[in-house]
Amino acid sequence: MHHSVKYSSYKELLLNSTWMNHALLKQIIGRIAGQKKMEIKVAGYSAQQREIYQLSVGSGPISVMLWSQMHGDEPTGTRAFFDLFNFLQADDEHDELRQLILSKCTLHFVPMLNPDGAETRQRRNAQGIDINRDFLQQQSPEAQLLTRLHQEIQPDFGFNMHDQEALWSVTGTKKPASISLLAPPADDQASVSPNRLKAMQLVAGIHEILSSGIPGYVGKWSETFEPRAFGDNFQRLGTATILIEAGGYPGAADRQYVRELNFKILLYALEQIATAGYQHQNVVAYHQIPQNTKELFHLLIKNLLLPTQAGIIKADIGLNHSHNFDALPLQQQALYAIQDIGDLSTYNAYQIIDAQGYQLEHALNLCDLANFTITDGLNNTYRFQNGRIILTPKFE
Ligand SMILES: [Zn+2]
The missing domain is CATH 3.40.630.10 (Zn peptidases)
Incomplete structure (x- = not known):
């Protein structure tokens, strides 16, 4: 070059x-x-x-x-x-x-x-x-x-x-x-x-x-x-x-x-x-x-404990901006929606949260805007509200 x-x-x-x-x-x-x-x-x-x-x-x-x-x-x-x-x-x-x-x-x-x-x-x-x-x-x-x-x-x-x-x-x-x-x-x-x-x-x-x-x-x-x-x-x-x-x-x-x-x-x-x-x-x-x-997410939450009808399982959550195109202005693209749940170990992401030891508080649905909280039982919490991250652990 x-x-x-x-x-x-x-x-x-x-x-x-x-x-x-x-x-x-x-x-x-x-x-x-x-x-x-x-x-x-x-x-x-x-x-x-x-x-x-x-x-x-x-x-x-x-x-x-x-x-x-x-x-x-x-x-x-x-x-x-x-x-x-x-x-x-x-x-x-x-x-x-x-x-x-x-x-x-x-x-x-x-x-x-x-x-x-x-x-x-x-x-x-x-x-x-x-x-x-x-x-x-x-x-x-x-x-x-x-x-x-x-x-x-x-x-x-x-x-x-x-x-x-x-x-x-x-x-x-x-x-x-x-x-x-x-x-x-x-x-x-x-x-x-x-x-x-x-x-x-x-x-x-x-x-x-x-x-x-x-x-x-x-x-x-x-x-x-x-x-x-x-x-x-x-x-x-x-x-x-x-x-x-x-x-x-x-x-x-x-x-x-x-x-x-x-x-x-x-x-x-x-x-x-x-x-x-x-x-x-x-x-x-x-x-x-x-x-x-396509092996990418905007955000990948790995190794999360997820309560289900058949007990607690370990799963990853892949989230993408709900506007699927990031040439949009930042304020229009920054809402996260849930794209996939399960074994996402074959994927990468622009941002990764290793949620080892964290558990989801409530059930979540595919395709919804991110509206959930995960905690590690030690006062460390990530909270998503209407697609935005509104709380992250203090040590970060
Ligand atoms: Zn084009």
Whole structure:
């Protein structure tokens, strides 16, 4: 990875804590519009007539199209785009790298394809349509726009930026899938066309650079062909397309860390495209990336004594945030609901309470918000009320 590129120098500070809605996007684009290099235009409009922008930069023969937030509640890729714009606009010791990228490539960004969904913090557009299942029917204006842009640009490379639930983990590591990658298949056989081969090689390289920084935190999405999705179809149409999903990372529920990873991935990938360095990657490395799986809870209470109709048993309790998606603001996501009860020893969690010697005071029900108390008989107590932890032992 570009160890010499200091991310904090380029991080777009306006996007640090605020939700990435359309008004904020417009504000930042308005500021960029006065700067050199970048060409900005309104490419089209959402169902509720919000502007969808296209930002283009570079003069090279290799065309690259990058789009984000087609799911309105998945803002991490959009944030990383603006960090990357700051890098591309700067004049500093990295001029050689940015000139390499901008002279070999022409980059076309579509940040926030679904501004109506971003406004209401939901996946779907204002018509209730999942844009990424609308390639075939083309019923949403956002799907029509993305398709038209793809036809106009005819990109050699495509980057499809998403967020995934924090509960996705990596097979074999039980770590969160902080980044998941895929060169989407273009048919049921997951055939390797020339452009898909390039995408697989790029993904193998991205996995390699991430593995030195966050080993075990990188997964691969399912290779099942989805005929209604954009990535699969752009791959079919000859664009070397890469899916990048930002996920959870321990202690970083605000997704600022995976945003930084997105920035580094994109910068690395663009350099590889500019130099054709990806061609040295072996696709075996792509196939060796472990699959995404779900072996995580937000909170796991282990070894608890549980009163049941057939006596006291030992069991674990797995709890997840009732809003199952942690890109939401913290106050909306912090309610715990009971997801599973029993032997959960094969699972990991963002937070673990070892409740050895603790007993549950009352019975509890699957799927309910957490409303229970556990004590160890020595005045140490955890109490959950309406999904929140309201009491923990004093020694903690
Ligand atoms: Zn998505």
